[in-house]
Amino acid sequence: MRSNKAGASGFIYEIVKNRYLYLLALPGMLFLLIFAYTPMLGHLLAFQNYRLSDGLFGSEWVGFKNFEFFFGNKDWLRVTWNTVFLNGLFLVFGIGTAVLLAVLLNEITNKWFKKTVQSFVFLPYFISWLVVSMMVQTVFSSSEGMLNQALTALGFQGVDWYLTPGVWPYILTFVYVWKMAGYNSIIFLASITGISSEYYECAKIEGASRMQQIIYITLPLLRPVIMIMTLLGIGRIFYGDFGMIYALVGDVGVLYPTTDVIDTFAYRALRQMGNFSMSSAIIVYQSSMGLITVILFNWLARRIDSDSRLF
Amino acid sequence: MRERLFLYFVYVLLIGFALICFIPFWIVLINSFADEANIQTSGYQLFPTSFSLNAYSFLLSGKQVFRSYGVTLFVTIVGTTLGVIITASYAYVLSHPKVKYRHVLSFLTFFTMLFGAGLVGFYMLIANWLHLKDSIWALILPYLLNPFYAFILVSYFRSLPYELNEAATVDGANDMYIFFRIIWPVSLPVIATVALFYALQYWNDWYLSLLFIDNYRLHPLQIMIRQLISNLNAMSYVGGSQTDYNIMIPTFGMQLAIVCITIGPIVFVYPFVQKYFIKGMTLGSVKG
Numbered sequence: 070m071r072s073n074k075a076g077a078s079g080f081i082y083e084i085v086k087n088r089y090l091y092l093l094a095l096p097g098m099l100f101l102l103i104f105a106y107t108p109m110l111g112h113l114l115a116f117q118n119y120r121l122s123d124g125l126f127g128s129e130w131v132g133f134k135n136f137e138f139f140f141g142n143k144d145w146l147r148v149t150w151n152t153v154f155l156n157g158l159f160l161v162f163g164i165g166t167a168v169l170l171a172v173l174l175n176e177i178t179n180k181w182f183k184k185t186v187q188s189f190v191f192l193p194y195f196i197s198w199l200v201v202s203m204m205v206q207t208v209f210s211s212s213e214g215m216l217n218q219a220l221t222a223l224g225f226q227g228v229d230w231y232l233t234p235g236v237w238p239y240i241l242t243f244v245y246v247w248k249m250a251g252y253n254s255i256i257f258l259a260s261i262t263g264i265s266s267e268y269y270e271c272a273k274i275e276g277a278s279r280m281q282q283i284i285y286i287t288l289p290l291l292r293p294v295i296m297i298m299t300l301l302g303i304g305r306i307f308y309g310d311f312g313m314i315y316a317l318v319g320d321v322g323v324l325y326p327t328t329d330v331i332d333t334f335a336y337r338a339l340r341q342m343g344n345f346s347m348s349s350a351i352i353v354y355q356s357s358m359g360l361i362t363v364i365l366f367n368w369l370a371r372r373i374d375s376d377s378r379l380f
Numbered sequence: 381m382r383e384r385l386f387l388y389f390v391y392v393l394l395i396g397f398a399l400i401c402f403i404p405f406w407i408v409l410i411n412s413f414a415d416e417a418n419i420q421t422s423g424y425q426l427f428p429t430s431f432s433l434n435a436y437s438f439l440l441s442g443k444q445v446f447r448s449y450g451v452t453l454f455v456t457i458v459g460t461t462l463g464v465i466i467t468a469s470y471a472y473v474l475s476h477p478k479v480k481y482r483h484v485l486s487f488l489t490f491f492t493m494l495f496g497a498g499l500v501g502f503y504m505l506i507a508n509w510l511h512l513k514d515s516i517w518a519l520i521l522p523y524l525l526n527p528f529y530a531f532i533l534v535s536y537f538r539s540l541p542y543e544l545n546e547a548a549t550v551d552g553a554n555d556m557y558i559f560f561r562i563i564w565p566v567s568l569p570v571i572a573t574v575a576l577f578y579a580l581q582y583w584n585d586w587y588l589s590l591l592f593i594d595n596y597r598l599h600p601l602q603i604m605i606r607q608l609i610s611n612l613n614a615m616s617y618v619g620g621s622q623t624d625y626n627i628m629i630p631t632f633g634m635q636l637a638i639v640c641i642t643i644g645p646i647v648f649v650y651p652f653v654q655k656y657f658i659k660g661m662t663l664g665s666v667k668g
Binding site for chain 1: 382383386387390391393394395397398399400401402404405407408411419420422423424426465466467469470472473474476478479480481485488489492494495496497498499500501502503504505508509521522524525530554555556559580583584585586587590591602605606609610632635636639642643646647650651654657658661662
């Protein structure tokens, strides 16, 4: 009892003592409370038959019925697979290309050339996915696109890319790498610059070629950074990039079989079908899978190499 | 000799990378000046054979592009200003050794990065509880504090010498004064970096307007791009005064022109701000 009281007055004492600091933090705390924590109540809708007129606390509770419906249909498998598969492709090719780019840039001693190339490859990071989608259309549009022009010029038949779902995972991967490789290469380049030059000098004396130096010095020393980036990516493997997929694919239903991810699926359930509870069930499923994955892989990383863990 | 060959190979690969990144920008820019009939008959060209300002004159003769520019500018300026002030002062408190509950606050902030609220709760909050549908604040408020940027700032504030703080405390200054008058000025490069990240996010965002804005008067530039790509009745949306039906409406041209108008400011300031982003990236990779 007494310790409780001491605890409470300790709390008040702390707040009063550092009142100016807590006042500084107040807008941020209010923001988190309102925009990050309050919306978590939305997860409750997954267990309700939510109706706008009845509100959050007036709607009928239905237990796991929404989940039964969601898992009773093959869609959940399709969107989960698409999400994981696309993110896997993005992760492997994204990091691979970024590492390659950083290693190549590091070989260049001409400062001007290095800077110019870096400016060009970093540029796509700065534009929105909607702008990217316009650029994708200039290439893949079936009648005006440049790819089909090239194909017909070479004597092939043009392809209706927007009607061919099979190629889209690869188109999306290419576009993702195009937009993000320059940005991601910065971290790798920074860690390469941090590698002690003694290693390379030793290697040179031993007669190692540039290629051998890359394979036996640069890449092994980059391993921890690559591990962290991979872990960050795996931690988010159940979160599709809504901004990207919806900008590039939008409502082209033909492409759903290979491009529909959990996020776009939940969006359509909410905005086009107006089914709040269904959409919420999808998101509860996604958030739980996401949380489990992060904790699991962080635990794994800690076991393999305690420097690679995220928290 | 083999080393030389290797180096040439590196140069060729990098030039290839740079070209692939640049060409889509070039296509969009150069074809926005192409004649509409030209695009319709022979598609997008690397070097169009015709030149026309039709797309721009159609676009700029209407009201929508100016409205959208205004919306985007307002959202970017107000959002960035508020966001930076809120994030920096919050991060300062998280980094301050005097604050007993800083670890609790850090955890509560970090947790939101692991477990999100998701679309439904977020949508209900903005639309049903705060009644911000079709309000410009729906485009500003949700992004004011990004935990990732906050932690970049936390790790920077921690690296500052504590004596900065103590000297001022002895002089009787309160913590708010110390933050804005002493810490803020010495942290300006990092704060500028975070500001640029916020500005870029606000300028490029279309998620919030897709969810919450139906009124065309509040459409930001990004949504205007989307409308022009998907809207069949582009002319009435753009709001031009032409009623001459003999003139071909430059549908393709206007799509490209609005893209150029939208990314213009970014590409223009890009050479000057690039280094700040690189700095922010390398700072962010320092584990905090």
